[in-house]
Amino acid sequence: MEHAPHTHEHSHAHAHxxxxxxxxxxxxxxxxxxxxxxxxxxxxxxxxxLALLADAGHMLSDAGGLIVAAFAxxxxxxxxxxxSTYGYRRAEVLAAAVNAGAVCVIAVWIGVSAIxxxxxxxxxxxxxxxxxxxxxxxxxxVSALILAGGQGESLNLKGAYLxxxxxxxxxxxxxxxxxxxxxxxxxxxxxxxSLLIAVLILPRSWSLLKTAGAVLMEQVPAAVDTSDLxxxxxxxxxxxxxxxxHIWSVDGESAxxxxxxxxxxxxxxxxxxxxLDAVQDAFRDRGIDHATVQVEELGHEHHEDAVCDSTSAxxxxxxx
Numbered sequence: 537m538e539h540a541p542h543t544h545e546h547s548h549a550h551a552h553x554x555x556x557x558x559x560x561x562x563x564x565x566x567x568x569x570x571x572x573x574x575x576x577x578x579x580x581x582x583x584x585x586l587a588l589l590a591d592a593g594h595m596l597s598d599a600g601g602l603i604v605a606a607f608a609x610x611x612x613x614x615x616x617x618x619x620s621t622y623g624y625r626r627a628e629v630l631a632a633a634v635n636a637g638a639v640c641v642i643a644v645w646i647g648v649s650a651i652x653x654x655x656x657x658x659x660x661x662x663x664x665x666x667x668x669x670x671x672x673x674x675x676x677x678v679s680a681l682i683l684a685g686g687q688g689e690s691l692n693l694k695g696a697y698l699x700x701x702x703x704x705x706x707x708x709x710x711x712x713x714x715x716x717x718x719x720x721x722x723x724x725x726x727x728x729x730s731l732l733i734a735v736l737i738l739p740r741s742w743s744l745l746k747t748a749g750a751v752l753m754e755q756v757p758a759a760v761d762t763s764d765l766x767x768x769x770x771x772x773x774x775x776x777x778x779x780x781x782h783i784w785s786v787d788g789e790s791a792x793x794x795x796x797x798x799x800x801x802x803x804x805x806x807x808x809x810x811x812l813d814a815v816q817d818a819f820r821d822r823g824i825d826h827a828t829v830q831v832e833e834l835g836h837e838h839h840e841d842a843v844c845d846s847t848s849a850x851x852x853x854x855x856x
Contacts, residue, residue, distance in 0.1 A: 562606040562696060565679040569599045569703070572672045579668030583661035586653050587713050587729040588668060590646045591706040595672075605631045605696045625787035626752075628693075632788070633748035635695035639702060639741035647734035653727035660723050666714035673707035680704055695744055702737035709733050747788065754784040757791045760822055768818045769797065774811055776800035776834055783824065793819055793827040801834050 576592035579585070608631030616623040683697040713729035716722060756762055760783055769778050776798045783793040795815070803811055808831055819827040 561682050562602055562609065562693075565682055565696070565700060566599060566602045566606065568675045568679055569595055569602060569700075572675045572703075573599055575668050576672060579664050583664040583668075585660050585665040585710070585714075585726055586649065587706075587710045587726045587733070588665050590649065590730040590733060591669075591672065591703065591710055595703055602696050602699060604634055605693070607631075609693075622786045629748050629751045629788050632695035633745060633752065635699060636741045636745035636748060639699065639737055640745060643734040643738040643741065646730050647738075650727040650730035650734065653730070654724060660714075660717050660726050662714045662718040666711060666718070669707050669710035669714060673704065673711060676700055676704035676707055695748075698737075698740055698744055702733075702741070705736045706733045709736075751785050751788040756783045757785050760791060760824065765818065765822055768821075769795065769815060772811065772814050772818070774799050774803040774807070790826070791824045793824050794829075795827065796830045796832055798832050798834055803831075 573592055573595035576588050576595055580589035580592055605628075608627045611624050611627040614624045679700045680697070683693065683700055709729040709732050713725045716725045750758075762781065762783060765783075766778065766781065769775060769781075778798065779796050781793070781795045783791055785791050797811070797815055799811070811831060812829055815829050816827060819825075
């Protein structure tokens with residue numbers, strides 16, 4: 537069994553430093569979100585605005601979701617152990633799934649409440665509604681800027697950023713609704729704004745939920761074309777066939793892989809390293825920096841069949 541060389545200590549220290557920075561960002565945003573939630577609850581009750589209360593409900597889920605994300609990041613930064621050889625990065629994927637699921641549920645609740653509220657003609661205090669929404673918008677803009685720089689680093693932070701971005705859009709919708717109601721007296725605009733908030737946040741949260749689910753199910757990352765990779769490997773000099781090709785992601789950002797490469801009998805012992813390098817290059821060209829490769833002689837590829845249940849392999853695994 538051959539392994540690609542790697543610098544584990546350096547990469548772990550680098551990831552730990554990034555985790556600390558991301559953690560500080562999250563706790564700042566959590567504090568701001570909690571304050572705005574209280575302001576929107578009070579403002580929504582005083583003004584009678586469903587849109588403001590809907591946004592407050594979303595802010596509450598955000599505060600909880602951000603706290604989950606922060607603790608998941610703390611867990612995810614722990615080093616690998618003999619019991620958890622990949623480390624704990626998947627905790628962040630779990631947090632992203634929980635956050636995305638929570639946003640989906642809240643979006644549906646907001647939409648249903650808005651539809652029920654249509655035509656009721658509830659009196660709205662637009663002054664209070666507008667003031668609280670403006671403060672909320674400013675806080676959400678600052679929070680989004682804090683998280684924007686790191687939301688591409690992990691699914692967990694992407695989920696936290698999604699929460700804040702949805703809040704920002706919600707604040708804009710509430711401000712527009714308050715202005716329209718104050719100018720026209722159309723109180724139906726308030727539940728309409730709530731419905732718009734739900735429509736805006738549901739698709740993106742559903743997309744994140746599907747992405748996190750794919751990672752948890754250990755599916756092939758969307759950026760990797762297994763058919764193309766298989767053809768590249770089969771095209772290498774000295775390769776007869778390949779089997780047990782598996783590609784997955786632990787954290788939703790980086791991909792890992794395993795493969796058994798069967799030689800055609802022309803590869804001399806001293807050329808094994810050359811073949812192994814060529815296989816590793818094929819993986820690296822497709823963004824897979826950690827691949828475990830086993831080089832086998834022709835006829836050896838069937839030795840697993842006697843000891844392994846073939847149904848245990850993933851249905852998309854490439855078999856020779």
